[in-house]
Amino acid sequence: MRKQRVHSGHAQDGEPTSESKGELMTTGGVGLNRRHVLSGATALLAALGAPPLARMALAADGELPLGTPASYSFEALQTRARRLAAQPYVAETVAHADLLETVDFDAYQSITFKPENTLGSEGETTVPVRLFHLGRYFKQPVDLYLVDQGQARKIGYEHDVFAYKDKTLEAKLPDDLGYAGFRLMNPDSETDWLAFLGASYFRSSGPDGQYGLSARGLAIDTGLTKPEEFPRFSAFWLHGKADDPDAMIIDALLESESCTGAYRFVITRPDAIVMDIDAHIYVRKPIERLGIAPLTSMFWYSETNRHQSTDWRPEVHDSDGLALWTGSGERIWRPLNNPRAVRTSAFLDDNPRGFGLLQRDRDFENYEDDGAFYDKRPGVWIEPRSDWGEGEVQLVEIPTDDEIYDNIAAYWKPTKPVRAGDALHFPYRLYWVSEEPFPPKSVARVVSTRIGRAGVPGQHRASDGKKFVIDFSGGPLADLEQRYDIEPVVDASRGKVSGRYVVKVVGTDRWRAVFDLDVDGQEPVELRCYLKLGDSVLSETWMQQYLPFDYPS
Secondary structure (H helix, E strand, O other), rough: EEEEEEEOOOOOOOOOOOOOOEEEEEEEOOOOOOHHHHHOOOEEEOOOOOOOOOHHHOOOOOOOEEOOOOOHHHHHHHHHHHHOOOOOOOOOOOOOOHHHHOOHHHHHEEEEEHHOOOEEEOOOOOOEEEEOEEEEEEEEEEEEEEEEEOOEEEEEHHHHHHHEEEEEEEEHHOOOOOEEEEEEEEOOOOOOEEEEOOOOOEEEEEOOOOOOOEEOOOOOOOOOOOOOEEEEEEEEEEEEOOOOOOOEEEEEEEEOOOEEEEEEEEEOOOOEEEEEEEEEEEEEEOOOEEEEEEEEEEEOOOEEEEEEEOOOOEEEEEEEEEEOOOOOOEEEEEEEEOOOOOOOEEEHHHHHHEEEEEEEOOOOOHHOOOOHHHHHHHHHEEEEEEOOEEEEEEEEEEOOOOOOOEEEEEEEEEEEEEOOOOOOEEEEEEEEEEOOOOOOOOOOEEEEEEEOOOOOOOOOOOOOOEEEEEEEEHHHHHOOOOOOOOOEEEEOOOOOEEEEEEEEEEOEEEEEEEEEEEEEOOOOOEEEEEEEOOOOOOEEEEEEEEEEOOOOO
């Protein structure tokens, strides 16, 4: 593992400081498991307040049967999770595994939840809810409950709430399958906007109605040389309108070999989809790398690394960068990479104000895909709601040669070692957005990064040199006319930087920083750049991990 400490020496958004520091660590490892293996081995919960199935209220054919009411509270769920963490972990045996293996992608798409069975029409939930069927990629059922004023009723499995195009498959399915998860529907009940499905994954279509990256309840040992552990939400409690008419409240029990957890999601839809998350984590055994508020995305190529693909589209990615707002007030933008080997970068901080994986490029012409609509993919911003202390935002980048794999992960890793018996509490707010919820107003932000051959056309060029072209927009740059005294402050961990200058791009509101880097060898180079006029900082800090072996001469 190689470490490099870099200094920016400036603060942003009005935060005074004598020196703002960040530390980046890079290491190799193994890849994240892909979407197809999200439901790894987990423990089966005897769910809190669960009435026996034999006591389920009788329902007409095709209706959801409900169990008898049992007392429930989020505090009781925390107690249950704490007690489970003190017990040995028991891996669940998946029922009907061979049969569910035959429910592949095409078969799964042919199974639909009947609209007339949508929950919420009578106030059972604040928004309409539909349930997911089990299948090849979602073999483990979750327990689902409806909560009304402190009373929980279990939702029993009913085969006839689903419609099956393949009648042969339908005839083979047993009557005790259970549900894989659920999704929240728009008022028209035709489209959904939030789904919980697989391990501890949940995702939203965001303000523009297009699914992209995912969030998770917890990440364990992501990007290490040993297999990643995938915690699982094994039970959910869906609250009704009587508990909160303006928000959808969802409680969840998280289970894993290394820990358990009690989670509360309070979900609202003002200008953006906002989730207030209260995460209580109870540790069974020491955890080497605990990821809080983890995000998972896809990055194949952008304008930065266009040469890495022969696809016809200009860019393909769910997210194009990691944004950070440090505890000292510095704003940082780190464009994503598609490296040849797994790389983990760490951004040390103390009580961060926020971080997120974003899709800043919202122009259709930069994607030209009217099926996937990458220009409409949401970003996610994480805002801590308490002091998280010392730690680091880790960014894991994994090689990919296609858009079907999630190869990007970002999360908060506390500095304090995680030991057996620990009880951790992390409250935070999660935003599904098209634009950052707290954009920097006093500094410009990065809008694009391009890398090409160094030097000047018509003159001798160093064979290994590279030219970096970074465009900035907004903030104090918005009202400036063309001038030539703005300075690009550039730091490189190794190599020689030359040819620095800044100009306004003719006919636009963008300002362009340009510099050349000459470097020998194949080791990564950590780069930083921001714009300065006299003593005034004009932009956020651009940070890039330049990988010479990914940019051939």
